[in-house]
Amino acid sequence: MSKAVRKVVEESREGGNPELELQDKQITSLEEIPGLFLMDHLTRLSLPHNRITIIPPSIANLANLEILNLFNNGIEELPTSISSLNKLRILNVGMNRLDALPRGFGSFPVLEVLDITYNNISEEDSLPGNFFMLESLRALYMGDNDFEALSPLIKNLKNLQILSLRDNDVIILPREIGELTRLRELHLQGNRLELLPPEIGNLDLLSQRSCLL
Template sequence: MVGVVVACSSVSSIKALWETRIRKRREEKEEEQKRRLCVGVWEDRVTLARLKQKLQTEDGRLVLRIEQEEWKTLPGCLIQLSQVQEWQIHRTGLLKIPHFISSFQNLLVLDLSRNGVTEIPKQIGKLTGLRELLLSYNRIQFVPEELSGCDSLERLELAMNWDLHELPDQLGTLSRLQHVDLSMNNFSHLPACLLALPALEWLDMGGNCLQDLPEDIHRMEMLHTLWLQRNELEKLPENITRMRSLDTLVLSSNRLRHIPPLMEAMSNLRFVNFRDNPLTLDVTLPSREAAAEDEEEDDREMFGKEFMLMYIQEARKRAYAVLNMHSINR
């Protein structure tokens, strides 16, 4: 009986010791969590104070400006500055746009150019007041359809995102979008959504892999500036002549062999550039009088509008000559 009592006493002692150790360990964990929480709160305060030093007021807007500092991620405490109207964060190595971006309902301009951003979060579509989204010189491969929720967007710049090659059709609903820069990407065709944009005035698709243009390109009725340099275009659609608002057309460094004769009727076209194309005809502009040359040479583009008109006239003359030759031979 005495042995049983001793055994029970030993078990009780071991149990009490174990419970004490467990309680002590739990208390230590709680203390560690409190310590980490205090450190985290302190770090957030320091970070927030640092961010507040980056705030500036420009043209009546509250701007967060960070340049050439290392900020690969943006801290959660930034949400306390949700009154900011413009982000200007450049050359920081930023890798990700935080999902809490949707909390910045006052945001008008989001400029994260020249970073390492790889994706645009779907939450960005909740920024209904956003006017400018500038993400050139990043690593974006995909644009979410949710971006169409930014129905106040006027300017979209996605230049130099090497692997970007398509846009979602839903972006065609952005009724205020006027300026789009998709240069130096990997587009092989003009995104269909661009043709549906009713307010589009300025488009840069230079430095892509475009092999052709859509036949209904004239649907971009408001477009006045179109940059298509350094692509692989071999011909132009006839309907390009129906783009009544177009006044600037850059086609240098493509594979064009002909200029559509109907372009002669594009009276609103002020500037055009056909430089560095393998055009079939060799046309040289006539020299001008010295006085006129001194006065106007700076405005004269050797492969510009005057060249285009002369090329079309020369092509027409040669076509007539061929027809006359056939008539004589008959």
């Protein structure tokens, strides 16, 4: 690891800076970051555009994390312990190599934004049973994956305001999507949809602040 990275980490640890930004630093493993899992004061950890392939279970030690950005790495799997981050509000794991989300993933109590775009996730085998218990979600980005269908359980995400399913293989939407009464953006470009369920008319997507794409 470069001296510049070590300096950033040391300054955060010694100065109590709650935000650690390590973008595009050629990092291949979180274990490379000295003392990272002892930095339980962190509220934001940003590691986009690196070469990380594994997230160790010890990520759960960062109990005060509110924002975790792992965009554009080579991550193939997330540990089940990640759902122990009870304060996490924003999680970005877009543009990785995920083909599934771990068991218990729906346990985040306050997660508001989840970005899993540009992975290899398909709903049939890849989403854990409690995924649709993420009732605090306001924005869910699932574009550029391998979804062919959307579960009727989507209706449980009552606070969802943005739902992006663009560039998947979705053939049909469940009628239950009409129960997402707070939805203001629905992105469906690049799928195989032939018809939309009539219940989609229940959504307020025609106001000036809303869009159906």
